[in-house]
Amino acid sequence: MKSNHLTTDITKLFGIRLPFIAGGLMWLANADYVSATANASIIDFITAVSFPDTDELRVETGCCRDLCDGKSFGVNVSILLKLVSGERTREVLVE
DSSP: OOOSOOOOHHHHHHTOSSOOEEOOOTTTOSHHHHHHHHHTTOEEEEEGGGOOSHHHHHHHHHHHHHHHTTOOOEEEOOOOTTTSOHHHHHHHHHO
16 A cells, blocks of 8 residues: 655655645635645645734634644745734744
8 A cells, every 4th residue: 555655854844744835825824724734734834914913813823723733834924024024923923
């Protein structure tokens, strides 16, 4: 029987079964979407700029943590300050 597991540097780094990285999809990459891909053993990213209010981002990342049940996910942080304050975003993610 063929295994659905492929070991690569990416799978080892993120603790995932498949070496796929789904990029942040602005306005679509929320906790529901990201946790669905994480639970399929693919790394995915919440798009921080979709949540300009840091409290909303905090709630969304917390929700994603709960839905992912310990599986890896990331947060896509914009470096364009006109979109969102990187410092405020960093504070939320460090929590």
